[in-house]
Amino acid sequence: MSTATAPPAAAPRPARRPRRLRPARAVRRGLLYAAGAAVFLFSVFPVYWMVVTAFKPVSEIFSGTPRLVPAAPTLEHFDRVVNGELIPGVDFWQFLLNSLIVTLGAVTAGALVSLLAAVAVARFKFRLRSAFIVLLMVIQMVPMEAMIISIFINFRQIQDGTGVQMLGNLTGILVVYTAVSLPITIMMLRGFVNAVPKELEEAAAIDGAGNWTIFWRILMPLVAPGLVAASIFAFITAWNEFIVALTFLGRSTDHYTLPLTLSYYFGRFGTEWGSIMAASTLLTIPVMVFFLFVQRRMVSGLTMGAVKG
Incomplete structure (x- = not known):
């Protein structure tokens, strides 16, 4: 009487190592990201400067030292535009x-x-x-x-x-x-x-x-x-x-x-x-x-x- 033998257990597969990018590919991807960020900043900065200038007082707008963030934000310009205080008759x-x-x-x-x-x-x-x-x-x-x-x-x-x-x-x-x-x-x-x-x-x-x-x-x-x-x-x-x-x-x-x-x-x-x-x-x-x-x-x-x- 023959007895069936169990097949040998398969050896566990070695864990996959994380795939590393080649140096040239990593540099290329970094340059692409940097170019994308530069294009984004170039496109968004005029809009940002427009909004920031709208909140600046007159003294900061004509200041010789431009500021990316207004030191004393104000709603004076919006109030004058909406209420027509600057130009009478403009509704x-x-x-x-x-x-x-x-x-x-x-x-x-x-x-x-x-x-x-x-x-x-x-x-x-x-x-x-x-x-x-x-x-x-x-x-x-x-x-x-x-x-x-x-x-x-x-x-x-x-x-x-x-x-x-x-x-x-x-x-x-x-x-x-x-x-x-x-x-x-x-x-x-x-x-x-x-x-x-x-x-x-x-x-x-x-x-x-x-x-x-x-x-x-x-x-x-x-x-x-x-x-x-x-x-x-x-x-x-x-x-x-x-x-x-x-x-x-x-x-x-x-x-x-x-x-x-x-x-x-x-x-x-x-x-x-x-x-x-x-x-x-x-x-x-x-x-x-x-x-x-x-x-x-x-x-x-x-x-x-x-x-x-």
């Missing part, structure tokens, strides 16, 4: 409301028109389709300042639905901001629409879904990241624009937007740098809030609208 809150109306209107109208146009260009074949796409790319190469004279002449002869001229009110610059952002937003959204498989729409159509259901339930969630990115571009363009607003509004100071307040602080006998930095800081906050609000939706939109499989 900061009215300018802020005008900017919000124009910017949000341009973002909403631009997102709607660009999304519909992107779907039409990406999904349908029509006459002069290629020429339309080429025209969009050509328009992006032309700076807005080069077209401002022709746009001004055309708008001077146009009236809105209430019979009021397009110049001197918020409607005119809202239309201009929307039109300026359309070429790049249409091209951005066209790429997102092309990335959506047509099979998803065909499967929904087979299940009995209509065109509106396919657009809203299938296409819209998958294109949401591109729509948010286009909205950010349109928001920044409309919020920070200065030349068009100054040209189209002229002497209609009641309709001035917030960037135009900066021109009030450049006088003949001096420049109020503290007020300029305070107004610029306040001008930056809504852009940051808008971006923080939509950045989560840029990521979540990537996984929305998927089918069960």
Whole structure:
């Protein structure tokens, strides 16, 4: 009678040693980190200096020894900008409301028109389709300042639905901001629409879904990241624009937007740098809030609208 023998136990494997980087690779990685930190500091320092200067008293702003941190922080410049103490007749809150109306209107109208146009260009074949796409790319190469004279002449002869001229009110610059952002937003959204498989729409159509259901339930969630990115571009363009607003509004100071307040602080006998930095800081906050609000939706939109499989 034979007895089965147990196989010999396997020898324990030696513990893996931590992988060490080669000296050349470690130096290369350190240089990359240092270059990234230098680029970061180069990009952030102007914003930091703007905010710091807004809190400095006048004596520190014009001091021959610059300070990275204000020795005696003050809210004097913010108070003078918000309450209009520096320049009588300048209503900061009215300018802020005008900017919000124009910017949000341009973002909403631009997102709607660009999304519909992107779907039409990406999904349908029509006459002069290629020429339309080429025209969009050509328009992006032309700076807005080069077209401002022709746009001004055309708008001077146009009236809105209430019979009021397009110049001197918020409607005119809202239309201009929307039109300026359309070429790049249409091209951005066209790429997102092309990335959506047509099979998803065909499967929904087979299940009995209509065109509106396919657009809203299938296409819209998958294109949401591109729509948010286009909205950010349109928001920044409309919020920070200065030349068009100054040209189209002229002497209609009641309709001035917030960037135009900066021109009030450049006088003949001096420049109020503290007020300029305070107004610029306040001008930056809504852009940051808008971006923080939509950045989560840029990521979540990537996984929305998927089918069960």
